[in-house]
Amino acid sequence: MKVASLAVMAGCILGVSTLYAEQTAMVEKDIAAFQGYFSKQFPGVALEAYEDGVNALPQYAHRRANWEILMEFAPFEPEMEIAREEWATPFNNGKTFSDCFKNNPAGNKYPYYDADTDDIRTVEGDINACLTANGEEPIKNLKNGKIARLVAAFREQFNGQPMAVDVSNAGAQSWYEKGRKFYWTKRGQLNFSCADCHVTSAGKNIRGDVLSAGLGHGTGFPVYRTKWAVAGKPWGTVHRRYDGCNKQVRAKPFKPQSAEYKALEYYEAVMNTGVPLKVPSQRQ
Numbered sequence: 001m002k003v004a005s006l007a008v009m010a011g012c013i014l015g016v017s018t019l020y021a022e023q024t025a026m027v028e029k030d031i032a033a034f035q036g037y038f039s040k041q042f043p044g045v046a047l048e049a050y051e052d053g054v055n056a057l058p059q060y061a062h063r064r065a066n067w068e069i070l071m072e073f074a075p076f077e078p079e080m081e082i083a084r085e086e087w088a089t090p091f092n093n094g095k096t097f098s099d100c101f102k103n104n105p106a107g108n109k110y111p112y113y114d115a116d117t118d119d120i121r122t123v124e125g126d127i128n129a130c131l132t133a134n135g136e137e138p139i140k141n142l143k144n145g146k147i148a149r150l151v152a153a154f155r156e157q158f159n160g161q162p163m164a165v166d167v168s169n170a171g172a173q174s175w176y177e178k179g180r181k182f183y184w185t186k187r188g189q190l191n192f193s194c195a196d197c198h199v200t201s202a203g204k205n206i207r208g209d210v211l212s213a214g215l216g217h218g219t220g221f222p223v224y225r226t227k228w229a230v231a232g233k234p235w236g237t238v239h240r241r242y243d244g245c246n247k248q249v250r251a252k253p254f255k256p257q258s259a260e261y262k263a264l265e266y267y268e269a270v271m272n273t274g275v276p277l278k279v280p281s282q283r284q
């Protein structure tokens with residue numbers, strides 16, 4: 001009896017761990033297929049180059065020279081000085097953001113799965129968690145302004161490091177699956193999925209824009225956008241961008257830091273495995 005139930009238990013454990021291994025292998029296959037698609041579509045573009053978003057694509061080459069000139073005196077540089085200062089300014093109790101973040105994964109491993117809470121943790125979320133833990137008010141605006149500057153000040157410390165998000169856990173894999181579904185599901189009145197624009201149509205023109213490849217999405221965020229600067233809010237977190245893309249197809253946008261957008265960010269980050277961080281980035 002005892003032996004039998006032990007055998008059943010062992011069988012279960014073995015079964016479950018085989019399942020994890022199978023799912024991990026599936027994720028690896030997804031990454032290879034996603035990246036392989038783009039290397040076939042754009043054979044001259046190296047994996048690392050996708051950190052530059054649409055600027056990496058040959059279809060954007062005619063505008064790239066302008067972008068390079070702009071980068072000589074990057075318009076976000078004065079803002080980054082403020083950002084670094086905000087990052088280093090001690091809270092009322094004398095602690096700083098670095099005191100919290102030294103216990104967290106490196107910037108190229110965000111977002112990450114937290115098994116204790118079965119949640120995906122983003123840099124934005126951890127900044128607010130750090131504020132709360134130190135008796136400060138969390139930041140309410142999760143799309144632009146101070147939160148974006150702080151995320152930029154954290155992530156720029158890891159520039160050049162290839163994305164390496166961990167998915168080797170059943171809980172993490174179910175978030176991954178949620179994000180993957182979101183990415184490939186058609187939505188909105190125009191009935192477009194993320195993939196319809198950023199995979200199938202990458203490099204094509206749409207209303208005066210060239211569509212970037214989904215590969216690399218997020219590695220440059222937060223971004224500083226000329227279009228947003230005109231309206232006085234130059235910074236955008238990646239969830240601000242998701243919001244904009246959802247609205248373009250007249251789909252209901254979700255809230256920044258909602259489970260939907262966290263799952264989406266996680267999926268995109270996994271697809272970016274090997275693409276280096278380049279934060280912040282300037283975009284049109």
Ligand code: HEC
Pocket residue numbers: 052053054183192193194195196197198206209210211212213216217218220223238241242245246248249264283
């Ligand atoms: C109707 C086409 C369309 C759809 C659908 C769409 N986007 Fe976009 N997206 C754009 C355009 C246009 C831009 C600006 C040019 C560019 O970088 O591609 C953009 C930019 C982005 C960027 C910024 C890339 C960078 O490096 O600056 C991200 C990230 C992004 N989209 C993610 C998504 C996600 C995730 C979805 C699905 C929820 C989505 N998009 C759906 C058209 C679309």
